[in-house]
Every structure is written in C-alpha cells, then in structure tokens.
Amino acid sequence: MNQVFSRPESLKDVQTHFCPGCQHGTIHRLVAEAMDEFGIRDRTIGIASVGCSVFLYSYFDIDVVEAPHGRAPAVATGAKRARPDKIVFTYQGDGDLAAIGTSEIIHAANRGEAITVIFVNNTTYGMTGGQMAPTTMPGQKTSTSPYGRDIKNDGAPFKMAELLSNLDGVAFSARVAVNSPKNVLQARKMIKTAFQYQVEGKGFSFIEALSTCPTNWGMNPLQANQRLADEMIPYFPLNVFKNSENL
Amino acid sequence: MSEKLFVKGNEAVAMAAIEAGVRCYFGYPITPQSDIPEYLSRELPKNGGTFIQAESEIGAINMVLGASAAGVRAMTSSSGPGISLKQEGISYMAGSELPGVIVDIMRQGPGLGGIDASQADYWQATRGGGHGGYRIIVLAPASVQEMYDLTMLAFDLSDLYRIPAMVLADSVIGQMKESIVANPRPQVELPAKEWAVRGRKAGEPQNVVKSLKLGDGEMEAFHWAMLDRYKVLAENENRWEELLTDDAELIVTAFGSTARISRTAVAMAREAGMKVGLLRPITLFPFPARAYLSLSQRCKRFLDIELSTGQMIDDVRLSVARDADVAFYGRPPGAGSLPTPEEIFEQIRKVYP
Numbered sequence: 001m002n003q004v005f006s007r008p009e010s011l012k013d014v015q016t017h018f019c020p021g022c023q024h025g026t027i028h029r030l031v032a033e034a035m036d037e038f039g040i041r042d043r044t045i046g047i048a049s050v051g052c053s054v055f056l057y058s059y060f061d062i063d064v065v066e067a068p069h070g071r072a073p074a075v076a077t078g079a080k081r082a083r084p085d086k087i088v089f090t091y092q093g094d095g096d097l098a099a100i101g102t103s104e105i106i107h108a109a110n111r112g113e114a115i116t117v118i119f120v121n122n123t124t125y126g127m128t129g130g131q132m133a134p135t136t137m138p139g140q141k142t143s144t145s146p147y148g149r150d151i152k153n154d155g156a157p158f159k160m161a162e163l164l165s166n167l168d169g170v171a172f173s174a175r176v177a178v179n180s181p182k183n184v185l186q187a188r189k190m191i192k193t194a195f196q197y198q199v200e201g202k203g204f205s206f207i208e209a210l211s212t213c214p215t216n217w218g219m220n221p222l223q224a225n226q227r228l229a230d231e232m233i234p235y236f237p238l239n240v241f242k243n244s245e246n247l
Numbered sequence: 248m249s250e251k252l253f254v255k256g257n258e259a260v261a262m263a264a265i266e267a268g269v270r271c272y273f274g275y276p277i278t279p280q281s282d283i284p285e286y287l288s289r290e291l292p293k294n295g296g297t298f299i300q301a302e303s304e305i306g307a308i309n310m311v312l313g314a315s316a317a318g319v320r321a322m323t324s325s326s327g328p329g330i331s332l333k334q335e336g337i338s339y340m341a342g343s344e345l346p347g348v349i350v351d352i353m354r355q356g357p358g359l360g361g362i363d364a365s366q367a368d369y370w371q372a373t374r375g376g377g378h379g380g381y382r383i384i385v386l387a388p389a390s391v392q393e394m395y396d397l398t399m400l401a402f403d404l405s406d407l408y409r410i411p412a413m414v415l416a417d418s419v420i421g422q423m424k425e426s427i428v429a430n431p432r433p434q435v436e437l438p439a440k441e442w443a444v445r446g447r448k449a450g451e452p453q454n455v456v457k458s459l460k461l462g463d464g465e466m467e468a469f470h471w472a473m474l475d476r477y478k479v480l481a482e483n484e485n486r487w488e489e490l491l492t493d494d495a496e497l498i499v500t501a502f503g504s505t506a507r508i509s510r511t512a513v514a515m516a517r518e519a520g521m522k523v524g525l526l527r528p529i530t531l532f533p534f535p536a537r538a539y540l541s542l543s544q545r546c547k548r549f550l551d552i553e554l555s556t557g558q559m560i561d562d563v564r565l566s567v568a569r570d571a572d573v574a575f576y577g578r579p580p581g582a583g584s585l586p587t588p589e590e591i592f593e594q595i596r597k598v599y600p
C-alpha cells in the first residue's frame with residue numbers, strides 16, 4: 001500500500017490551539033510542506049509574530065525567534081543579514097503586518113531582503129478578540145467597529161499583496177486562499193514558489209493568505225468558509241501580482 | 248600597538264565595536280551620535296560586517312534582536328528620542344536573554360529637546376527603560392579612551408551575562424577629540440552561544456528565542472533567576488574610579504562629563520587646602536554601591552554633581568552609610584547649563600565640613 005498523506009516532517013505531532021475552522025493550521029501545513037520539499041528544515045529560522053500565530057515554535061519543528069508585535073520583518077532582516085546562508089521567514093497576522101508593523105514590512109520589502117513573508121489576512125485581530133484590523137472590510141462589524149467599518153472614518157482595507165508588488169525590492173507577491181481543495185493546491189504551489197525564490201537567492205517573496213476567524217466573525221466553520229469565498233475573495237482577488245523571475 | 252590616535256568619542260565607539268568583532272550595526276541618524284553610523288557605514292563592510300540604516304530606531308533595535316538571536320555580535324546607537332523608541336525592543340531582548348550593545352549619546356529632553364549634553368536619561372538607562380521590570384548593564388565613559396575600552400567591555404559583559412548592555416555618554420564625550428590607544432580586544436573566555444537559532448539539525452534541540460512565558464510559575468522563575476544574575480553582576484563587575492579619597496573630608500561624586508569637570512574642581516579645592524576627593528562610578532548598573540559604603544564608613548560628607556535635577560543621587564543615597572550626608576548640585580540639561588569647574592568649586596566650598 002502506498003502512503004499518500006502524512007504529516008510534513010517540519011511540523012510537530014501535536015494538537016494546535018487554533019479554534020475549530022481556523023485556517024492558520026492549514027497555512028502552517030502548507031509552509032511545512034514547502035520546507036520539506038526543499039529539504040531546508042535544518043537551516044530555516046522562523047520569525048513568529050504577535051497574534052494567534054505566536055506559538056509557531058510549538059508547531060514547527062524548527063528554530064524560532066519571537067518578534068515584538070509588527071517587528072518580524074526587522075527581526076528577520078537581522079537574522080538573515082547575520083546568517084545569509086539560512087532560510088528566514090516571518091509569519092504574521094494582518095494587525096501585526098499591516099497596522100503596527102507597516103513601516104517594518106515596507107522597508108524590508110523595499111530593501112529586497114532575501115526573506116519570505118507569510119501574511120495571514122483574516123480581516124480581524126484574532127488574538128485580542130476580534131477588533132477592527134487594517135484589512136477589515138467595508139461595512140464589516142467588529143468589536144471596535146460596531147456599526148461596520150466606515151471608510152470615511154477608518155480608511156479602506158489595505159491590499160498588501162498589490163501594494164508590495166509595486167516595490168522594486170519585491171521579487172514575488174501573490175494572494176492565496178485555503179477555503180477549497182482547488183485553492184489549497186494553488187496555495188501550496190504559490191508558497192513553494194515563494195520559498196523557491198529564497199532558496200535560489202532571488203529576493204524578497206510575499207504570500208498573502210486569506211484566512212478565517214470563525215470565533216471572532218461569530219460564525220461556524222462552514223459559514224466562515226463561505227464568507228471567505230463570497231465576500232473576501234471578490235474584494236481581495238487571488239492572483240500573482242509579481243513573479244519577477246517567472247518561477 | 249601603543250600608537251596614539253587622535254579621535255572623537257563617537258569614532259572611538261565605532262572603532263572599538265569593530266575591534267570587538269561586531270558583525271552587524273543597525274541605526275538611524277540622530278545628533279549627537281551620527282558619527283557612529285557614519286563611521287561604521289564606511290568601515291564595517293570593509294571588515295566583513297553588515298551596516299543597515301534602518302527605517303527607524305524601532306526597526307534598528309529589532310534588527311539587533313534578530314542578528315543577536317542568530318548568534319552574532321550586533322549593536323545600535325542613538326540618542327534621546329531614538330532611545331525611547333528602542334525601549335520596546337530592549338525589553339524584548341531582556342525578556343529573551345539576548346546580548347546586544349546599545350550606545351546612548353544623551354541629549355537634552357524631554358521631547359525633541361535639543362542636542363546639548365544631558366545626563367537626564369540616567370533613570371531611563373539604569374531602571375530598565377521599557378516595560379516589565381528588568382535591568383540592563385550600563386557603562387559610563389568619561390573620556391574618549393573609555394569610550395573605546397568600555398564599548399569592548401559592553402560586548403563582553405553582554406555576551407557573558409546575556410543581558411543587553413548600554414554605553415551611556417553624552418554629547419560632550421561623544422563629540423570631543425582626545426588621543427587614545429586603540430587597545431586590542433581583551434581575551435575573555437565566553438560561553439558558546441548554544442541558545443542561538445541556527446537551523447535545527449536532526450538530533451539537536453530546537454532553539455527558541457522568546458520572551459512569552461505563559462507556564463505556571465515560568466515568569467516568576469525567570470525574574471528570580473535574573474535577580475540572581477544581577478547579584479553576580481554586582482559582585483563581579485562593579486567598576487569605579489577613586490581620586491584622592493584616602494584622606495578626604497568631602498567626596499564629590501559624578502559620572503561621565505560632569506565627573507571630568509568635577510575632577511578640575513577637586514584639584515582647585517586641594518590647592519585651596521581642602522581635603523576633597525572624587526568617586527566616579529564607571530558601571531551605573533551594576534552601581535558600585537560597595538565603594539560608596541566603604542568610603543562613607545570614614546568620610547561622612549558627599550556632594551553629588553549631575554547634569555540633571557538629580558537622578559543618580561537616588562543610587563548614591565541608597566549606597567552610602569546611613570549617617571552619611573549627601574548634598575546635591577545639578578543643573579537641568581540645556582544650552583549653556585553645563586556647570587564650570589569654578590561653579591562646582593563654589594559648591595564644594597559651601598558644603599565642605
């Protein structure tokens with residue numbers, strides 16, 4: 001009998017703390033698969049951010065540095081410049097990357113740091129209880145936008161994958177989702193490509209992964225998955241915005 | 248090796264960092280410390296190191312965090328407003344037990360303040376500066392030679408104790424030129440950085456550099472362990488300078504630039520027949536409490552001089568014998584407020600027993 005499915009080596013055999021229906025776990029798995037594929041686990045340094053993904057080191061079987069909220073791209077810059085032979089990636093939520101950490105991500109990207117950034121957009125601050133994020137959608141109700149996000153008051157959601165693709169320092173930028181088998185396969189391919197950029201020394205790579213937060217959206221997992229397909233994907237289109245080397 | 252060089256204090260810091268083997272420097276321009284990044288942007292790449300002008304002081308300190316976590320010697324430098332921005336990162340480094348050197352060339356504040364010398368960031372430096380309750384090593388040079396020597400010491404102490412170390416000077420010391428001997432890096436036995444992230448090889452433990460401590464009793468244990476480490480630091484690493492204290496009836500005490508001015512005032516007092524000495528702390532954390540206690544067994548009168556309205560005086564009062572008397576003379580930092588030797592001599596005359 002052929003084994004066709006197993007846990008990636010780069011992931012530990014433990015239960016995660018993620019809520020039911022949360023897609024952080026699926027995205028973790030795809031990142032781990034990419035590490036396995038390139039055989040880079042033993043030279044990879046993960047940079048954890050502050051948010052629901054802070055426990056990166058509990059799930060990935062790799063060395064990890066925990067960064068202050070928003071600062072992961074700066075911490076990654078330091079680690080990569082200190083050890084250029086290592087593979088360095090950050091894993092950040094939307095509050096972390098697109099609000100408090102905007103300066104760090106824009107500048108790391110603009111310098112073309114040879115790192116990979118996995119950006120998880122779930123349109124809310126998961127860990128702190130569902131407040132408005134920089135990616136919260138127009139009209140979306142959160143615990144700090146109880147009347148719905150008002151663009152006149154709060155500005156429009158950031159489209160980070162598009163925004164970063166405009167910088168010369170960015171080699172690869174794509175948005176993916178993991179809400180359906182088809183999208184998971186595409187996401188797997190894109191995440192691998194992002195790591196390939198780093199493995200081949202071809203520059204800064206960025207993945208925006210749309211994700212669910214059923215807990216803070218006040219939905220069950222199926223409803224959350226549906227919302228992602230019906231509302232998020234039309235607003236945040238899945239696409240490759242930059243692929244400078246056509247990998 | 249004993250060739251004399253005539254350099255600025257800030258340049259001496261940068262030269263010493265290279266001699267100490269710094270691999271990465273990350274900084275952001277701010278007067279009066281910009282000579283440090285300027286020098287290192289020129290010299291560090293030639294020595295195989297990395298220089299990045301970061302997007303902000305926040306970016307810079309977090310790059311230091313990342314590089315240090317990866318096991319190399321890393322540093323940053325700044326002044327007032329920039330040091331305030333670095334505090335979050337310094338707190339994370341302290342919580343993650345990461346070494347790293349931060350140079351603070353103090354300028355007047357609060358706020359934008361100005362670029363004139365100040366000693367008003369003594370509290371910020373010696374009380375931890377950021378959130379959570381921690382201390383960092385603080386060294387206070389009073390000459391260009393010490394800018395050089397103490398920068399190298401900062402790297403060694405920081406690596407040895409896994410506590411961030413700060414070199415705390417001001418624009419007087421940073422900007423003045425003196426001749427120095429560029430001493431070679433001291434031979435110090437340092438533990439291997441086995442905790443550093445390096446990519447986990449099969450059979451090796453997973454290394455995680457973090458400050459999140461959620462386990463039952465985990466944070467408490469961390470604080471107790473750090474307190475013990477601070478005690479060892481105080482036991483082994485106290486440094487201070489004494490001048491003419493043996494027969495002194497009054498001991499003037501000051502650090503950094505005001506200690507230099509006080510030295511001249513002490514000489515004037517001796518010339519006038521007064522038995523006055525000088526006690527200059529070189530380590531501000533650990534504070535050389537022992538020196539104050541032992542001197543105050545005999546000499547009961549101290550005069551603390553600062554370029555602030557009084558911050559180090561807290562530590563002086565906590566350190567001297569109970570029956571010793573500590574007088575204070577200080578001026579808030581600002582253009583024209585640096586005290587003259589004559590001014591300090593006048594204060595000596597006032598409080599001399």
Ligand SMILES: Cc1ncc(C[n+]2csc(CCOP(=O)(O)OP(=O)(O)O)c2C)c(N)n1
Nearest residue numbers: 050051052069093094095096124125126127
């Ligand atoms: C300086 C600072 N401000 C605020 C916080 C509190 N905080 C923790 S996680 C978080 C937001 C996390 O949201 P996001 O980045 O979207 O990640 P998610 O939890 O949704 O995965 C905030 C604001 C903090 N830890 N540090």
Ligand code: SF4
Nearest residue numbers: 018019022052126213
């Ligand atoms: S709060 Fe949201 S983002 Fe966090 S684990 Fe739960 S579902 Fe996932």
